Amino acid sequence: MTEHRNILGVSAHTTKNNVRGNFSKQKNEELLLHIKSIIAEHTLKDKEWIKAISSQYFLIGIAKVLDYCDQDDYKQVLEASLSSFKLRYDGGYRIDEKNILIIPEENKKLIKCMQKEDSEDDYYKGRLGADLIDRPDVLYQNYHYGLMIKICSAEDTDNLRAIQKISMDELFKREVLDEYGGWYHYRLSWITARILISLKDVKYDSYSNKDIIKKTIDKALDSLIERIFDNKYWRSGAGEWVSKWESTALCLEALMLHDYIKKNKTKIDDVVKYLVDANSLSEWLKEPIFDNETQTNNTLASIVLASNLYIIIKKYYKNQYANIIEKITIFFEQCISILLKDKSKRNNFRQHCTIPEILYYISVAIKS
Numbered sequence: 001m002t003e004h005r006n007i008l009g010v011s012a013h014t015t016k017n018n019v020r021g022n023f024s025k026q027k028n029e030e031l032l033l034h035i036k037s038i039i040a041e042h043t044l045k046d047k048e049w050i051k052a053i054s055s056q057y058f059l060i061g062i063a064k065v066l067d068y069c070d071q072d073d074y075k076q077v078l079e080a081s082l083s084s085f086k087l088r089y090d091g092g093y094r095i096d097e098k099n100i101l102i103i104p105e106e107n108k109k110l111i112k113c114m115q116k117e118d119s120e121d122d123y124y125k126g127r128l129g130a131d132l133i134d135r136p137d138v139l140y141q142n143y144h145y146g147l148m149i150k151i152c153s154a155e156d157t158d159n160l161r162a163i164q165k166i167s168m169d170e171l172f173k174r175e176v177l178d179e180y181g182g183w184y185h186y187r188l189s190w191i192t193a194r195i196l197i198s199l200k201d202v203k204y205d206s207y208s209n210k211d212i213i214k215k216t217i218d219k220a221l222d223s224l225i226e227r228i229f230d231n232k233y234w235r236s237g238a239g240e241w242v243s244k245w246e247s248t249a250l251c252l253e254a255l256m257l258h259d260y261i262k263k264n265k266t267k268i269d270d271v272v273k274y275l276v277d278a279n280s281l282s283e284w285l286k287e288p289i290f291d292n293e294t295q296t297n298n299t300l301a302s303i304v305l306a307s308n309l310y311i312i313i314k315k316y317y318k319n320q321y322a323n324i325i326e327k328i329t330i331f332f333e334q335c336i337s338i339l340l341k342d343k344s345k346r347n348n349f350r351q352h353c354t355i356p357e358i359l360y361y362i363s364v365a366i367k368s
Contacts, residue, residue: 243298
């Protein structure tokens with residue numbers, strides 16, 4: 001069979017692929033322009049965005065991805081992040097409790113969601129039951145120390161190094177680890193995943209306990225593989241507080257960053273196959289809605305999953321699931337279009353980090 005070529009001597013098949021590639025590149029560039037437009041309207045130091053450490057985490061991430069690190073508002077975000085710690089009279093720093101929680105009584109609300117889940121589903125039995133969690137404060141201390149170690153990786157200064165070292169010391173205390181891998185509580189795989197994501201940027205080679213840190217990280221990663229539910233996804237263990245889609249997204253992100261997908265390809269193949277199945281897509285990759293806190297939170301979970309799946313497919317499954325990349329790109333366009341056209345939608349959030357997190361994860365995906 002003779003291959004048909006155009007007047008430039010390029011095959012029709014190649015031209016079609018190039019056109020598709022160029023079109024995709026153009027759409028991604030437009031998306032980035034729209035994201036930059038939204039950020040320019042608010043600035044990184046937006047008074048609502050900058051309030052919480054979780055927001056600062058993603059604002060600094062945005063600055064890194066979009067090359068805003070020379071801007072004054074980026075430096076102000078770094079300054080704000082230091083408010084999570086107080087200087088001790090005898091030297092060093094300690095965490096400032098009032099700046100830990102993102103919303104009032106968050107620990108209590110999380111535990112209530114877990115208890116409600118247990119009343120409807122007996123999956124978590126024995127030591128994993130919500131009623132047996134006797135240190136709820138450790139849950140968010142672990143989570144926020146996890147955020148802080150990545151924030152402190154942003155720049156190499158004496159103060160940031162000192163706070164990162166304190167945060168690392170807290171995260172690797174035996175009492176905040178789970179003996180079966182990861183961080184307290186084993187039930188909440190997304191906490192371990194977020195800490196692992198942050199640890200990827202930490203240079204701990206000079207730490208005296210570097211071997212313990214490496215061993216703990218490896219055990220935590222192995223535990224995430226062990227926690228895959230029914231070879232399909234990661235349960236969140238937090239009821240409606242964190243969806244299985246968001247939990248799955250964060251676990252995949254942690255495994256990807258630490259190069260654990262290649263090591264566990266067969267298991268991840270099953271997870272990806274489940275996620276791109278038509279029934280699953282109809283649940284999580286649907287029209288984005290920002291009309292209220294719950295809908296915005298659900299859309300956020302979908303964006304985090306879409307972002308990580310986009311990157312993973314490009315790296316490991318491009319020939320197999322190229323059509324999913326196109327679906328996700330359309331989804332991203334829908335999300336940004338809504339936020340761009342109707343500014344009121346940017347105010348329907350449960351947590352201050354919601355909009356920065358959305359902008360961060362879409363940016364990371366299309367820049368990958």
